Amino acid sequence: MDTHILGSWLQIAQPVIGSPWGQVDLRELASKETPASVLGPVGWLLKADANTTWANWYVDGLVDRAAYIYDEKRKFAQLYKTVKGALAAEHGSTPKDELTKLATAISVIAWEEIRLRREIYRGRISLRQKKELWYGSGAYPRCYLCGYRFSSIAKNKFLQLSGGSVTHSPGINLVDFVRPRGKHATDLFPQVDHVRPVANGGATSVENLRLACGWCNRHKSSHTQIYDAPSAYTGLYRHGVLGVINIPRPLWIIRIVKMRGRCEHRSGCTATLDNSELFVAPRRVTGSINPTNCAIYCNEHDPWRDYRFVGLALYKRSFAKYPIPRTFSLASSL
Ligand SMILES: [Zn+2]
Ligand SMILES: [Zn+2]
Structure with a gap:
């Protein structure tokens, strides 16, 4: 590792950490590439999540999709026109066919989101879908996010089998202090998670559904990126x-x-x-x-x-x- 690069980067970061309102310092820091050793082994994930956030903001900044989701009378052509208009205002000197190509690509991305969100409401998951999920998840179904293996009590409750009426938690009195699953009884039972959240247009179809433990499901909620982590302190x-x-x-x-x-x-x-x-x-x-x-x-x-x-x-x-x-x-x- 090049400690010299790390040292000079930290020197630039230092005034910003101390006072994050100095524009000159902020711009200086933004202009430097972050050393790989700072980001650590999941640096690729941190960068990808930041880029996804920016991409979503950019598309929403061209056309507010909310109006389209709630007004079914608005059509693709109108969205395309809005996107193209916004692009033309910013990139007026760009050749027309290039602008058309870009506007089409962005509109297709934006419309997919609108289409899904129009279609979907958080429907109740049917018992048939639950069975399909459970029995399609191998001999010992686990939470797809953390690998926690569900107990037979949890299975019975989930699939409404005999013995599934018990309300007590499946016998766990110890919790991982980093991930205190078991703080709530529901943490230990399987829940059906939308891989792509309903709030982002995820469908209630088996392809978009997975078994997650209550803890993961509760905290994942509709968040998809690291930077979405609620800022409330965890203590x-x-x-x-x-x-x-x-x-x-x-x-x-x-x-x-x-x-x-x-x-x-x-x-x-x-x-x-x-x-x-x-x-x-x-x-x-x-x-x-x-x-x-x-x-x-x-x-x-x-x-x-x-x-x-x-x-x-x-x-x-x-x-x-x-x-x-x-x-x-x-x-x-x-
Ligand atoms: Zn889990
Ligand atoms: Zn190991």
């Missing part, structure tokens, strides 16, 4: 052994675990989301877990294996709110 966890830990935003975990999809232990482990539950730990153990510092492990290779699962009651007690008082002491809080 500080006072771990009895590891100390005070910054808890990552759930959407970061969901997105990165799903996109990496396998245990990253250097042994070349074969655990993937299809055969194992995967856990998130910091890549550099001294740092906090964030999108640039996440490592994914199976249970066997999890460096936090002995510390990860804590009693639910203890978990709730150990969740500290910002800010930690200056007088905060781990000893006095236990």
Whole structure:
């Protein structure tokens, strides 16, 4: 790694971190390429998610699709005309046929979204669709986002089989403090997730449906990109052994675990989301877990294996709110 490049980039970033309102400093930082070592192993995902966000903003900035979604009388021709007009206003000197080509391409992208969103309402998933999903998910169905394997109690409840009327959670009293699935009883049961969210035009058809655990489904919600992670703090966890830990935003975990999809232990482990539950730990153990510092492990290779699962009651007690008082002491809080 070229530490010289990293050092000079950080020097440019430093005034912006300290005061993010200085335009000269911001422009200087924007003009520099971010060193790969800063973005970490999922740098490609961070860049792709940023680009997708920009692409959506750009299309919406040419034509507000909301009006089309709610007014079925508006047709493609009108959308195309709007897009072409907006492009022509900005790129007046561009040859007409080039402008037409670009306007067509953008309009097709925009219209696809409108078409789907017009069609779809969050319909109830039928029992037939649930069965199709469950039995089409292998011998031991798992959450497609985190690999959690559903219990037989969860199966019975999901498929309305005998024994499925029980309302208690399927016997889990320990939670992963990074991903506290089990905080709510529904976390442990399968839910039907729209891969492409309904809010973004995702259809309620089996091709767009997957089994997700309640925790992943609840936190994924309609978000699709890392930068969509709700900004509400997730808090500080006072771990009895590891100390005070910054808890990552759930959407970061969901997105990165799903996109990496396998245990990253250097042994070349074969655990993937299809055969194992995967856990998130910091890549550099001294740092906090964030999108640039996440490592994914199976249970066997999890460096936090002995510390990860804590009693639910203890978990709730150990969740500290910002800010930690200056007088905060781990000893006095236990
Ligand atoms: Zn899950
Ligand atoms: Zn492993």
